[in-house]
Amino acid sequence: MSKEPIYLEKIQRSLVGRYRTERVFRGFGMLAVSLGLAAVLLVFVDIFIKGTGAFSATYIALDVTYEKDLLGIENLADQRQVNSGDWEALYKQALRRDFPDIRKRGERRKLYALVSSAAGYDIKDRLLANPGLLGSKETLWILADDDIDSYYKSWLDGNAYTARLTDGQIRVLDTLINTERMQLHFNANFLTRGDSREPEQAGIWGAVIGSFLTLMLTLVLSFPVGIAAAVYLEEFAPKNKVTDFIEVNINNLAAVPSIIFGLLGLAIFINLFQIPRSIPVVGGLVLAVMTLPTIIITSRAAIKSVPPSIREAALGMGASRNQMVLHHVLPLALPGMLTGAIIGMARALGETAPLLMIGMVAFIVDIPAGFMDPATVLPVQIFLWADSPERAFIEKTSAAIMVLLGFLVTMNISAVWLRKRLERRW
Amino acid sequence: MNTSATFGVGTPSESDFRDTRDGDMSDIGLTKGHVTVGSVEIQAAKMTARGVNIFYGDKQAIHDVTVDIGKNQVIAMIGPSGCGKSTFLRSLNRMNDTIDGCKIEGDIRIDGEDLYSPKLDVVELRARVGMVFQKPNPFPKSIYDNVAYGPKIHGLAETRVDLDEMVEKSLRRAGLWDEVKDRLFQAGTGLSGGQQQRLCIARAIAVSPEVILMDEPCSALDPIATARIEELIEELSHNFTIAIVTHNMQQAARVSQRTAYFHLGRLIEVNPTEQVFTNPEHSLTESYITGRFG
Numbered sequence: 091m092s093k094e095p096i097y098l099e100k101i102q103r104s105l106v107g108r109y110r111t112e113r114v115f116r117g118f119g120m121l122a123v124s125l126g127l128a129a130v131l132l133v134f135v136d137i138f139i140k141g142t143g144a145f146s147a148t149y150i151a152l153d154v155t156y157e158k159d160l161l162g163i164e165n166l167a168d169q170r171q172v173n174s175g176d177w178e179a180l181y182k183q184a185l186r187r188d189f190p191d192i193r194k195r196g197e198r199r200k201l202y203a204l205v206s207s208a209a210g211y212d213i214k215d216r217l218l219a220n221p222g223l224l225g226s227k228e229t230l231w232i233l234a235d236d237d238i239d240s241y242y243k244s245w246l247d248g249n250a251y252t253a254r255l256t257d258g259q260i261r262v263l264d265t266l267i268n269t270e271r272m273q274l275h276f277n278a279n280f281l282t283r284g285d286s287r288e289p290e291q292a293g294i295w296g297a298v299i300g301s302f303l304t305l306m307l308t309l310v311l312s313f314p315v316g317i318a319a320a321v322y323l324e325e326f327a328p329k330n331k332v333t334d335f336i337e338v339n340i341n342n343l344a345a346v347p348s349i350i351f352g353l354l355g356l357a358i359f360i361n362l363f364q365i366p367r368s369i370p371v372v373g374g375l376v377l378a379v380m381t382l383p384t385i386i387i388t389s390r391a392a393i394k395s396v397p398p399s400i401r402e403a404a405l406g407m408g409a410s411r412n413q414m415v416l417h418h419v420l421p422l423a424l425p426g427m428l429t430g431a432i433i434g435m436a437r438a439l440g441e442t443a444p445l446l447m448i449g450m451v452a453f454i455v456d457i458p459a460g461f462m463d464p465a466t467v468l469p470v471q472i473f474l475w476a477d478s479p480e481r482a483f484i485e486k487t488s489a490a491i492m493v494l495l496g497f498l499v500t501m502n503i504s505a506v507w508l509r510k511r512l513e514r515r516w
Numbered sequence: 517m518n519t520s521a522t523f524g525v526g527t528p529s530e531s532d533f534r535d536t537r538d539g540d541m542s543d544i545g546l547t548k549g550h551v552t553v554g555s556v557e558i559q560a561a562k563m564t565a566r567g568v569n570i571f572y573g574d575k576q577a578i579h580d581v582t583v584d585i586g587k588n589q590v591i592a593m594i595g596p597s598g599c600g601k602s603t604f605l606r607s608l609n610r611m612n613d614t615i616d617g618c619k620i621e622g623d624i625r626i627d628g629e630d631l632y633s634p635k636l637d638v639v640e641l642r643a644r645v646g647m648v649f650q651k652p653n654p655f656p657k658s659i660y661d662n663v664a665y666g667p668k669i670h671g672l673a674e675t676r677v678d679l680d681e682m683v684e685k686s687l688r689r690a691g692l693w694d695e696v697k698d699r700l701f702q703a704g705t706g707l708s709g710g711q712q713q714r715l716c717i718a719r720a721i722a723v724s725p726e727v728i729l730m731d732e733p734c735s736a737l738d739p740i741a742t743a744r745i746e747e748l749i750e751e752l753s754h755n756f757t758i759a760i761v762t763h764n765m766q767q768a769a770r771v772s773q774r775t776a777y778f779h780l781g782r783l784i785e786v787n788p789t790e791q792v793f794t795n796p797e798h799s800l801t802e803s804y805i806t807g808r809f810g
Contacts, residue, residue, distance in 0.1 A: 399653035408642035
């Protein structure tokens with residue numbers, strides 16, 4: 091009896107230590123979480139600040155006169171005349187009229203260089219869409235060259251970047267700025283065009299379509315195969331040395347560096363099966379092989395988590411093994427399987443290394459129209475732009491990362507949403 | 517990967533058989549060449565078991581069990597934990613097939629047909645011998661779909677109307693109809709524990725099995741729900757042959773006509789229930805029902 095107070099004292103003393111340990115543990119946990127969050131936030135904010143600029147582009151207002159003589163075109167319906175027309179002459183004439191003091195040939199060339207080399211095509215598209223304008227005059231906002239874009243954006247920030255411009259050009263630009271003939275407009279080109287050597291014309295759409303086509307194929311190939319493999323291994327395969335060996339190797343495969351899959355694709359799909367390089371078909375095949383182990387592993391985990399009582403109930407009712415799987419196990423495991431597949435897809439979307447091996451790193455201007463067209467994908471586009479010397483590609487790179495992150499976040503959110511929604515059914 | 521571990525509920529685990537079986541048998545009055553006492557065989561047998569041995573890998577869970585299960589009767593199987601009664605029950609509709617390393621010797625027949633003959637289809641067998649488990653395990657589907665599942669997979673209903681009738685009849689027989697008729701299309705998992713178990717019984721009887729095996733059907737239920745299930749068993753026994761495993765001796769006494777006492781994998785005694793509980797033949801049975809162990 092007399093021992094009881096002593097025990098109580100001991101317990102009380104030990105409590106202090108236990109609570110302290112808990113506080114330290116919690117502190118470490120919170121520190122770890124905040125460090126992680128801070129890192130993510132830093133990356134996001136940095137990319138956001140650098141990338142937003144790419145969604146606007148600098149335009150110059152020019153009074154363009156659609157003169158027949160200048161163009162060398164009589165009839166807009168004549169395709170040959172349209173093709174041989176001197177479209178650039180229109181904006182050159184406008185620039186000459188606005189800055190009549192610039193007469194020397196070298197200086198004139200610098201003056202023309204203020205405008206993007208694509209401006210002639212933009213004017214052509216404008217006139218062909220509105221043939222009635224031929225012979226008349228209007229004020230057009232013409233896309234500026236990337237160096238002008240860099241200058242104007244840095245000028246707006248109060249720290250003008252002049253390294254790529256001559257004094258004469260800067261004077262012209264200041265005149266344009268002061269007369270409010272230079273403005274930032276929404277950069278639709280970035281979201282609708284393919285890649286280009288000229289930063290002001292380069293767009294992300296080609297890479298988006300390339301990624302979409304590649305991932306479609308990856309999903310179509312790896313999801314059914316992965317689920318079939320998982321169901322077979324979990325529900326039907328005998329448990330023996332062979333299946334153990336297969337299980338170990340699936341786990342190994344999931345840990346193989348992705349570039350190895352690229353080499354595999356190069357050796358098998360391109361060299362052996364002679365599939366052309368750089369196309370989404372090869373990319374999809376390689377990424378499907380790469381994603382397969384992930385899908386198999388997550389699907390098997392989902393199948394394992396189906397309560398055994400449900401299986402027993404089905405078998406006890408006289409369901410065949412196949413009916414048990416199709417009627418009960420698969421529907422219950424589906425949310426987990428879909429989550430696994432989406433996470434696998436997200437990983438495939440961000441994958442660069444294996445695609446470098448199979449030639450999807452090529453410079454491709456045209457937007458791919460099908461699975462057999464040369465294409466590149468978003469992460470490779472980011473790599474290509476990051477590798478380009480032009481200053482204007484810095485913001486393009488960040489903006490492309492924003493687009494990629496947008497897709498990744500959307501996919502992950504949809505994975506969570508899908509799981510919640512399907513699980514809530516009962 | 518380990519499929520054998522997936523059938524957790526009601527399955528005896530190997531550790532249940534890690535015991536003093538051979539060494540200490542004499543201490544508790546069990547001899548090696550034990551022969552079951554009492555009336556093993558009866559006139560109108562629905563199922564017969566002869567010399568059944570069941571192994572999990574190297575461990576023998578059931579030793580030489582011979583017993584008849586009478587038509588339209590309730591036979592209760594009692595005994596201390598790990599005595600093999602659930603294992604034996606599951607061998608009666610071959611649910612043990614799903615456990616890796618489970619081997620069965622001997623002869624089990626239903627209406628004279630060998631359960632383990634290669635000619636017998638296990639799917640057909642389980643339609644004839646239904647099962648109700650320890651933990652209520654309705655499918656995560658609607659009440660209607662739970663009951664309709666058996667008729668659907670076995671193709672018993674020609675039309676939707678037939679199916680509706682079958683579902684209603686089964687739910688009525690399980691005493692659940694009045695409680696669920698207004699919410700047939702709500703989740704079966706939303707019912708109370710006792711209702712879920714009656715739903716499982718309704719699901720089992722929807723395919724009109726000849727035999728119903730019940731593995732401790734009331735162990736997860738409160739006394740009121742238990743009483744409800746016991747009434748139901750009593751009613752069902754007019755049309756079905758029932759084998760029930762239970763830890764509750766009062767329950768065995770209340771619902772069964774015959775009682776089988778298992779001990780350490782051996783069938784010690786089979787006798788009419790009244791006799792087992794008032795005048796047991798074997799000393800082990802007496803020790804168990806008087807609460808000396810178990």
